[in-house]
Amino acid sequence: xAVVSQHPSWVICKSGTSVKIECRSLDFQATTMxxxxxxxxxxxxxxxxxxxxxxxxxxxxxxxxxxLINHASLTxxxxxxxxxxxxDSSFYICSAREAGGGGYTFGSGTRLTVV
Amino acid sequence: xxxxxxxxxxxxxSEAASLELGCNYSYGGTVNLFWYVQxxxxxxxxxxxxxxxxxxxxxxxxxxAEFIKSKFSFNLRKxxxxxxxxAEYFCAVREGSSTLGRLYFGRGTQLTxxx
Numbered sequence: 001x002a003v004v005s006q007h008p009s010w011v012i013c014k015s016g017t018s019v020k021i022e023c024r025s026l027d028f029q030a031t032t033m034x035x036x037x038x039x040x041x042x043x044x045x046x047x048x049x050x051x052x053x054x055x056x057x058x059x060x061x062x063x064x065x066x067x068l069i070n071h072a073s074l075t076x077x078x079x080x081x082x083x084x085x086x087x088d089s090s091f092y093i094c095s096a097r098e099a100g101g102g103g104y105t106f107g108s109g110t111r112l113t114v115v
Numbered sequence: 116x117x118x119x120x121x122x123x124x125x126x127x128x129s130e131a132a133s134l135e136l137g138c139n140y141s142y143g144g145t146v147n148l149f150w151y152v153q154x155x156x157x158x159x160x161x162x163x164x165x166x167x168x169x170x171x172x173x174x175x176x177x178x179x180a181e182f183i184k185s186k187f188s189f190n191l192r193k194x195x196x197x198x199x200x201x202a203e204y205f206c207a208v209r210e211g212s213s214t215l216g217r218l219y220f221g222r223g224t225q226l227t228x229x230x
Contacts, residue, residue: 006158034218041124041223042223043119043205043222043223044205044220046217046218046219049216093159095159103164104149104218106151106159107158108157108158109158
């Protein structure tokens with residue numbers, strides 16, 4: 001079945017630095033990818049929707065200059081957390097929408113800790 | 116915006132017990148409904164989905180869900196749980212008319228099954 005690879009699975013960075021998270025669809029083309037943030041014991045909160053070759057659509061309250069999303073190809077989307085702060089520490093999950101729009105495949109998530 | 120409610124935050128059962136996890140949503144129009152499972156340390160996996168047709172949907176691993184439009188509900192059921200069903204379960208809703216295809220998630224239900 002469809003597989004989405006998300007890397008890294010965990011990362012620790014210093015406050016003020018930037019971190020890039022990659023999301024790849026391994027055996028299918030994903031025209032649309034979604035980035036979520038998950039807090040402990042809470043739901044997945046959609047941050048943005050990215051379409052290949054166009055600018056991402058950010059949800060209300062998500063800083064587009066802080067969370068840079070690039071979807072340059074049909075198999076790769078990246079999320080860059082710029083000038084990270086401890087409050088950005090969270091679990092980030094990507095998801096790719098399969099061709100035909102039926103289902104979604106999720107990455108295994110990235111645990112970001114900013115110290 | 117949609118809201119998705121999962122009223123049970125943590126359910127604890129013994130093996131062979133029956134399971135029902137509640138899910139209610141707020142959107143009054145056509146919806147597509149999903150249940151996902153997240154095993155510890157793994158990505159979200161699709162258990163089942165409903166788009167149209169028979170409101171009783173059968174999924175993998177013996178799970179099923181029933182869409183009751185009048186109650187805005189899509190409850191997940193399993194007649195006899197196993198220890199291996201211990202995981203976090205998420206209900207998700209997509210507006211049927213949505214071109215972006217974003218999902219709205221409930222906050223999740225942690226299921227613990229004791230052997």
